[in-house]
Amino acid sequence: MSLPFQGNYTCIVTYEDTGRIYNLTRTICIKAVASSLDAKPPVMRSPNDIVSYQFAVGEDMQLTCEVYFSYVQNSSNEIWWTINGKRKEDITDPRVNVTERSELDEMNPGAKTITKKLYIKNISPDELKHNYTCSAKNHLGSISRQALIKEKVGTPRYITELACGLGATLFLVICFIVVYHVYWLELVLFYRAHFGTDETIGDGKEYDVYVSYARNAEEEEFVLVTLRGILENEFGYKLCIFDRDSLPGGIITDETLSFIKKSRRLLVVISPSYVHQGTQALLELKAGLENMASQGNIRLVLVQYKAIKNKKKVKEFKTSSICTQCY
Structure with a gap:
């Protein structure tokens, strides 16, 4: 059976009794599912060992767990986040929230991808060191993976200081050029009056x-x-x-x-x-x-x-x- 043929099917039986005609109906729902040969344990797409998350102290953390569930007859699909081994239900901190979204696989009837996101507002330095693990399971198996969390490194202090120093130096140079361009004669005369040698001494000029x-x-x-x-x-x-x-x-x-x-x-x-x-x-x-x-x-x-x-x-x-x- 293919997807275009799934849906509600109604059977109608007509009979006559004492001159009256009666219709008996019964409707059943037919759903197309993938073959049992395609049934597999959950496949976790993220988090993985390739992608790491970087957050700075005070930022809002968002972690995504994406799991693909194939169709398994009479099986429930579960997905959850744990923080240091505790589920969301065991955490009372209002800064921690979880959302879930499902997307059906049109090519494999009954299969779906479930995305569960973990949100933590204004993370602290200790929270950056916690263990954030996403887990999923069905009747055929389970899987768990830890999200790789790293503290975001800001601009090195010496680079900031160097940039500020260069900026201040450039500003002072520009100011000096402007001042010299406008008051060059006054500056020359000031230098000659205070630091220059007195050319009038001993030259015999009047x-x-x-x-x-x-x-x-x-x-x-x-x-x-x-x-x-x-x-x-x-x-x-x-x-x-x-x-x-x-x-x-x-x-x-x-x-x-x-x-x-x-x-x-x-x-x-x-x-x-x-x-x-x-x-x-x-x-x-x-x-x-x-x-x-x-x-x-x-x-x-x-x-x-x-x-x-x-x-x-x-x-x-x-x-x-x-x-x-x-x-």
Whole structure:
């Protein structure tokens, strides 16, 4: 017999008595089952020796027991969990619960798979060491297996500490880069003031910077108001500005050379007006470069006030272009 033919079968008998017709019925249930030759003891699919369960202290534990029962005539199927030899019925802890589910085998009538799950909430360190065993039996035999429980190992402490250290170091490096990018000039000046050597001692110089610029109203205002206000008033440098510091009646060439020799650096305010040949500004640039070159220490600061189109026409700029970072 096959599965499509199982079900309820009804027999109907009709007879007549004193002119009346009666129907007698009887129904029987026919169920298809597997052959007795396929009857076997329970087969436990899980737990097994291959799969282990890992839980951390405080987690919820879930263990699955799955057993296949073949059809055995007049046999009951049993499946249960034990914790240290005790069944669920003997455990009063409300954190421990068991659920059961059955699934019929369509290919083998009467056979089924029973899944029984064990739940324990918020497991303790001692519970991780208990013996959790699933057992099953029918008339042909029984089987038992212990679930392999291991404590879940978290991230090693030294790895966590190393990651925190690297993260903190990276954060500090980024902060330093941002701070240096924004306040680099203040940091340089602070270093020079507290840790750098004092270059003014014994060098015989009177001024920190000699300012060379084109003599026109616009650039004079920039030098005397803006540039002088920042370098002298805010940062404390002593500037030498020819038109301000020179005495009337002197020879311009001699006084220019004298001021340049008394200055530690030459600051050039570059603009189109500056490049006109024969101006005092170019004389200052040429004299300054020659004086510094003779001392073997070129300290030149270029400040572009306006862009120059014909920069190559002035040979001093060809030389000075390589010295913008020498100061």
